[in-house]
Amino acid sequence: MAHKILLPTDFSIESLNVLKHYLQKSSKEAVLDVVLVHGQTLSDSISDLLFFSKYRILKELNIEHFEDAVKILQNKYDSKLRNVHIDIFTGHNQSAFENYLTGNRIDEIILSEQLTFKPHNKKSFDITKYALRAETPVTKLNCEQEIPKNADTADISSLFNNNVALSR
Amino acid sequence: MAKINIQFKAIMMLFFSIIGLTIILGVIVYISINNYMYDDFFNTLKIRANTVAKISIDAAHQDSAFVSGYNAIHKEVAEKLKNENDYVFQASEPVVAQQKKLADSVAVPLNFFTTLYKTGDAEYTHGKILYKGVLYRYRGSTYYVIASAENYFENKLIKYLQRTLLVSIAIATLIALIASVYVSKNIFKPINRITNRVKQISSENLHLRLDEEKYNNELNKLIATFNDMLNRIETSFETQNNFISNASHELRTPLTGIIGTADVCLSKIRSTEEYIETLSIILDEAGKLDRKTKALLSLAQTGFDGKVQKFEKLRIDQLLWDCIATIEKLDQQNKVYFDTSLLPENSKKLRVVGNEQLLHLAFTNIISNGCKYSDNQMVHVSIGSSNEKVFIIIRDTGIGIPNDELKYIYDPFFRASNTKNYEGYGIGLPLTRNIIRMHSGKITVRAMENKGTTVQIDLPIANDN
Structure with missing residues (x-):
């Protein structure tokens, strides 16, 4: 049975370093299912709600760089990662989040100690606060990464060699 | 008609x-x-x-x-x-x-x-x-x-019906005529406007752009396309102008050296040592000239759409190992770290279709630039691949590129203002870009002055067949 983990993300490439770090530390035989979740408030418009589609919302978020970076990780840890799923969470309270965890059968939540949430768009919200109060076990990882200020969130290169300090 | x-x-x-x-x-x-x-x-x-x-x-x-x-x-x-x-x-x-x-x-x-x-x-x-x-x-x-x-x-x-129908068809004809003239006038008015505006634009006023239309999505797309094209034309115009002046300047500098030295030398009878010195200076300058013309030639050749070059399937990680070996052979002081931490498990994801010599030239260029402009500090070369693309990231901690000069780095002979202490002709990056473009890839350069430069190259993965 695969271990299913949830990671909050703001669709920045840096947020994937948590996953990279976790994958490096995990045992060789581990089989993982990963859900990358972004908090996204839904539109109030009734027609938007009527034609609600997660696929379309994800497509409209323009996260091709993020998806590419996920694919890079997936190709690297091909044997460990059974499935990586990018999802949005649209609830607004703790019980909705608990529901989401139960519904997706999440075994563990992984958080980064360093990473601060940067809203991807106007409707983004941070789900870390729900994650911290959740009944599911939460693991905080120290990724030892420098978060550069004003960095381009679509910069795939930030996924590479962050943990190998550049020698001066 | x-x-x-x-x-x-x-x-x-x-x-x-x-x-x-x-x-x-x-x-x-x-x-x-x-x-x-x-x-x-x-x-x-x-x-x-x-x-x-x-x-x-x-x-x-x-x-x-x-x-x-x-x-x-x-x-x-x-x-x-x-x-x-x-x-x-x-x-x-x-x-x-x-x-x-x-x-x-x-x-x-x-x-x-x-x-x-x-x-x-x-x-x-x-x-x-x-x-x-x-x-x-x-x-x-x-x-x-x-x-x-x-x-x-x-x-x-029946007679009455005939009359009614004829009258109504006549009225419909009139209304149709008025409506169709009105509608088509309205539809074609903005197109006429665009035509007139585009007619005004010539090589003297390439900075002119078309104004966007209100409530007209399709035409706005056309206008955006036109403006985009004008942008590209303007850029290439400028590049062309810069290229000619830069090229003639670059070729003239060694020539001036040669002529000047020879002139001074010939003004009177000199000793054998002085002749030897003069000739060696001339040889040196001629060599520079030769290298510059060679670089120009290769740039011009890659500008063509890859009709001469042979393309084959090759593994990008092997190619990178070769490049790194070449660079370390070139200068013992060059240090390159090949980061394979994100190398995909499946080696099929590393295969690209390309010309080995050209890609070798392109990567060697970028990596040696990294070594050169960071005074032989460590250069990191990383590789990773998604399902469609291979990403190669080359990162150095050198002098970087000033922010407002980033847009000129692909112009031939352009050299950033902070490169005075380093030798170079400004041919390498345009050449690399041409090569990457020939392989339908993409090159992105991100740089911070005095912090370092990151070059990201995306190349499409070869299809399995």
Whole structure:
């Protein structure tokens, strides 16, 4: 049975370093299912709600760089990662989040100690606060990464060699 | 024929489709109402024939009380038909001969009677007069009963219908003409505006751009495309101008050196040592000139669309190992770290289609630039791949590129303002970009002054087949 983990993300490439770090530390035989979740408030418009589609919302978020970076990780840890799923969470309270965890059968939540949430768009919200109060076990990882200020969130290169300090 | 433009075509198409539809509608209404009228009148005649048969034949057989009542009601209720004629004949042997005689007397064709005899029902139209025949049986004997009358009311109605339809088609024509002219004028007005604006733009005023239209998405796309194209044309114009001045300047510098040295040397008789020194300076300068022309030549060659080069499948990680080996051979001080922490497990994801020499040249260029501009500090080369693309990231901690000069780095002979202390011609990056473009890849340069440069190269993965 695969271990299913949830990671909050703001669709920045840096947020994937948590996953990279976790994958490096995990045992060789581990089989993982990963859900990358972004908090996204839904539109109030009734027609938007009527034609609600997660696929379309994800497509409209323009996260091709993020998806590419996920694919890079997936190709690297091909044997460990059974499935990586990018999802949005649209609830607004703790019980909705608990529901989401139960519904997706999440075994563990992984958080980064360093990473601060940067809203991807106007409707983004941070789900870390729900994650911290959740009944599911939460693991905080120290990724030892420098978060550069004003960095381009679509910069795939930030996924590479962050943990190998550049020698001066 | 030049007069027939799209606007005229659009007007005509709109106009004729509206007119065509109206005419089709009118014709269908006319035909169906006309048919209905005839059917209706024949029905009236049939009722009339039946009544006449009842009155005359039943009366002849002394059912008088019933017939007189029937007659009275008939006279009271039935509407008078114009030119009405009713005939009643008793059928007798021989059938055909009698039918011929009767047909002559009533002035209808013979087959009217034949059909009547066979089916018990027949219709015939002669001019405005309509004939309806019914076969009536009474107490064992058969009668032909025929009622005929002029279709007068109906004719009047049809005339009225014709008039109405013609008038409405005329009105529709007028409206269609006005509407199609108005609509097409409105649609084509912005296009004419764009045409006029584009006509104004020439090589002297390439900075001019088209204004966006209100509420017109398709045209705005066209305008955006035009503006985009103008941007590219303007950039390439500038590049071209810069290139020529830069190239002539770059080629002149060593030439000036050669001419100057030779000139000074020839002014008087010199010693052998001085000649040797002069000649070695000239050789040095000529060598520089040679290298520059070679670099220019290779740049020009890669500018062509890869018709000469041979493309084959190759593994990008092997290529990178080769490049790194070459660079370390070139200068022992160069340090390159090849980061394979994100190397995909499946080696198929590392295969690209390309020309090995060209790609080797491109990567060596970027990596050696990294070494050069960071004073031989460590250069990181990382590799990773998604399902469609291979990403190669080359990162150094060198002098970087000033932010406002980033947009010029692909111009031939351009050298950033902070590269004074480093030797170079400004050919490498444009050459690399041409090579990457030939492989349908993408090159992105991110840099911070005095912090370092990151070059990201995306190359498409080869298809499995």
